[in-house]
Amino acid sequence: MRVGEAAVIDPRGLDELIRLLGDLGYETKGPVVRDGAIMPGAVRGVEDLPAGYQDEQAPGHYRLRRGEGDSLFAWAVGPGSWKAEMFSPTEELWRALVHGDDVSITEPESPVAPLAIIGARPCELAAMAVLDRVLADSAVPDPHYVARREGAFVVAAECGHPAATCFCTSMGTGPGVESGFDLALSELNDAGGHRFVLRVGTERGADVLARLSVAAATVDDLAARNQMVSRAAGAVHRQLANEGLPALLARNQEHPRWDEVAERCLACGNCTLVCPTCFCSDVRDTSDLSGEVRRGRVWASCFDLDHSYLHGGSVRTSVSSRYRQWLTHKLSTWWDQFGTSGCIGCGRCIAWCPVGIDITEEAAAIRETDGAVHAATARGVGPR
Amino acid sequence: MSGGADGANGAAGDDGRPTLAVWKFASCDGCQLSLLDCEEELLMLAGAVRIAHFTEMSRASTPGPYDVSLVEGSITTEADAERVREVRAMSRRLVTIGACATAGGIQALRNFAGEGEYAGMVYAHPEYIAALETSTPISAHVEVDFELQGCPIDRHQLLEVLTATLAGRRPVIPGHSVCWQCKGRGTVCVLVAKGTACLGPVTRSGCGALCPAVGRGCFGCFGPAETANTASLAAQLRHQGMAPLELSRFFSTFNAAAPAFRDEAVAEGAPVRVALGATRRNRPWGAQ
Ligand code: SF4
Ligand code: SF4
Ligand code: SF4
Numbered sequence A: 001m002r003v004g005e006a007a008v009i010d011p012r013g014l015d016e017l018i019r020l021l022g023d024l025g026y027e028t029k030g031p032v033v034r035d036g037a038i039m040p041g042a043v044r045g046v047e048d049l050p051a052g053y054q055d056e057q058a059p060g061h062y063r064l065r066r067g068e069g070d071s072l073f074a075w076a077v078g079p080g081s082w083k084a085e086m087f088s089p090t091e092e093l094w095r096a097l098v099h100g101d102d103v104s105i106t107e108p109e110s111p112v113a114p115l116a117i118i119g120a121r122p123c124e125l126a127a128m129a130v131l132d133r134v135l136a137d138s139a140v141p142d143p144h145y146v147a148r149r150e151g152a153f154v155v156a157a158e159c160g161h162p163a164a165t166c167f168c169t170s171m172g173t174g175p176g177v178e179s180g181f182d183l184a185l186s187e188l189n190d191a192g193g194h195r196f197v198l199r200v201g202t203e204r205g206a207d208v209l210a211r212l213s214v215a216a217a218t219v220d221d222l223a224a225r226n227q228m229v230s231r232a233a234g235a236v237h238r239q240l241a242n243e244g245l246p247a248l249l250a251r252n253q254e255h256p257r258w259d260e261v262a263e264r265c266l267a268c269g270n271c272t273l274v275c276p277t278c279f280c281s282d283v284r285d286t287s288d289l290s291g292e293v294r295r296g297r298v299w300a301s302c303f304d305l306d307h308s309y310l311h312g313g314s315v316r317t318s319v320s321s322r323y324r325q326w327l328t329h330k331l332s333t334w335w336d337q338f339g340t341s342g343c344i345g346c347g348r349c350i351a352w353c354p355v356g357i358d359i360t361e362e363a364a365a366i367r368e369t370d371g372a373v374h375a376a377t378a379r380g381v382g383p384r
Numbered sequence B: 001m002s003g004g005a006d007g008a009n010g011a012a013g014d015d016g017r018p019t020l021a022v023w024k025f026a027s028c029d030g031c032q033l034s035l036l037d038c039e040e041e042l043l044m045l046a047g048a049v050r051i052a053h054f055t056e057m058s059r060a061s062t063p064g065p066y067d068v069s070l071v072e073g074s075i076t077t078e079a080d081a082e083r084v085r086e087v088r089a090m091s092r093r094l095v096t097i098g099a100c101a102t103a104g105g106i107q108a109l110r111n112f113a114g115e116g117e118y119a120g121m122v123y124a125h126p127e128y129i130a131a132l133e134t135s136t137p138i139s140a141h142v143e144v145d146f147e148l149q150g151c152p153i154d155r156h157q158l159l160e161v162l163t164a165t166l167a168g169r170r171p172v173i174p175g176h177s178v179c180w181q182c183k184g185r186g187t188v189c190v191l192v193a194k195g196t197a198c199l200g201p202v203t204r205s206g207c208g209a210l211c212p213a214v215g216r217g218c219f220g221c222f223g224p225a226e227t228a229n230t231a232s233l234a235a236q237l238r239h240q241g242m243a244p245l246e247l248s249r250f251f252s253t254f255n256a257a258a259p260a261f262r263d264e265a266v267a268e269g270a271p272v273r274v275a276l277g278a279t280r281r282n283r284p285w286g287a288q
């Protein structure tokens, strides 16, 4: 089977595929049920996948339930994203032993096994592409990210059950997927049986598939897959109006809405921490009493006062300025920096915000009252 | 203010090592014990500094001045208010440790009660008790160089503060919420996924997000985060079904008198008896 072609496999075939990837030396990870949510975890075979689970998502709300069926992918993304696998929340960069003038530096070993991701959603593939532009295709690529990302084998899973928080259709990132995968699954569970259309995206994917005995997908299978994707697209109701959005936000820096949302915003950082494209990190040097010095990297967020700490103090002291930084970076200045939107429409920041602040609602509110100005600014009191 | 950096010069011990003193005020000793809990690192610490006064460890005590003083406990008597001024005067750097020293501790619940109310409940002869009406943090009495929050404090954070102080660098003690560590370790949010009340978004990180990792909500033992929008979180918890009295109690534990928590407890109906210090930063959201 060649790139662009499609096979059809049943759950047993999927099980064989996962085990084959394991035998080929990949560390196989995929969606698992953990602590009441779909989370990335070790997947050794089909039995580890979340059969029959369905999610319910809304702003500030997520519930996972065991339903009737046996579908493996009848849910939308949970709080964990594949970002954490490639861009670790904490990473030791190097350590040094200092004894007088004698300094010896050691760097940690790179990870051993390459990763095979089973069932990455279309928006997550889009997120990886966005992160690639930031961390891999930049003037100074991040070696840790590049090492994990380049070796990774990606088996995508198209969406049949978007959540109420998803808005991938606005961002052009789902619920179907055409590129960015080695293999792509589309789960069908109808009168024709429980099966997966399996499309080949790369030579590497074709090589793996060649080791399994699979049948070519029929015209009916492909039609059922198309139907599933368009039905899913119709079920995505949340929207973000993208037209002229970067400029709209750029000219509304003094909009009163920033203060209004700051009344609710906890500055807790959850939105940035669940976002699959947020890439901010902090480099921290620590020393201990034995003379060992360590340099580490940890995820950071623009909701932290320290994020804007310059000599003498923090620049973004108000929560409104921090919320504005987040939203305008995602939807406006990311374009200036990287030529894409920083948001791929996964809705994680909406569901996992403890107080349910909704990025699409905030952007829409500013659009509705384009040009409104904070009262103090209008009176010439000056910047907040 | 008395003491301060100028109050004590040249405190280094006879052998050139800096001196460390550990002091106790109204507290349970748990934070001091975190220092003994350091085990391996304690030996290294004992090599790097001369432990000049630490009654949990040794009866031997060398007089000041001291390079670094760790102060545990809150101020609840006139005598302690005087003693902490003496400690300040003898210390080049003064670091307060724990909820008692940084916020007044659980004993600051008396700040909300009627005069002598708790003493009457606890002691057969409350008339023998000579205590102040309030329990207040050390920073209400003397200048403090660094406050390390937690009930009890995290020993790794304590070591970090001591190591940084000795190395003359800024301690790496983030001021952000527990959620950072919670998400960083891959815990599923109990507030969003289970509807469990959690104070993590307004509580300062440092514990490693222990409670959510075992499926419980954070109850705020590390005290308020740097930016703690307690009013908004309270509105959300109310929305999820928490009653005002319950909410008020949720905010009134080990850090009851920390301004961000105290103001929310009061907003939810906790009685106000003593004059409140700092004003609240955020107006209540959702309350009309
Ligand atoms: S901003 Fe929100 S919706 Fe957009 S990619 Fe990030 S988490 Fe997903
Ligand atoms: S939104 Fe904030 S945390 Fe995310 S990448 Fe931008 S500045 Fe960093
Ligand atoms: S928008 Fe929500 S998740 Fe993000 S910092 Fe504010 S309260 Fe936290």
Ligand code: SF4
Binding pocket: A270, A354, B178, B179, B180, B182, B183, B187, B188, B189, B190, B191, B192, B198, B199, B200, B201, B209, B212, B217, B218
């Ligand atoms: S469980 Fe609590 S601490 Fe963890 S992310 Fe949720 S609100 Fe924050």
Ligand code: SF4
Binding pocket: B178, B203, B204, B207, B208, B209, B210, B211, B212, B217, B218, B219, B220, B221, B222, B223
């Ligand atoms: S999660 Fe909250 S209550 Fe639990 S140890 Fe940490 S700060 Fe304390």
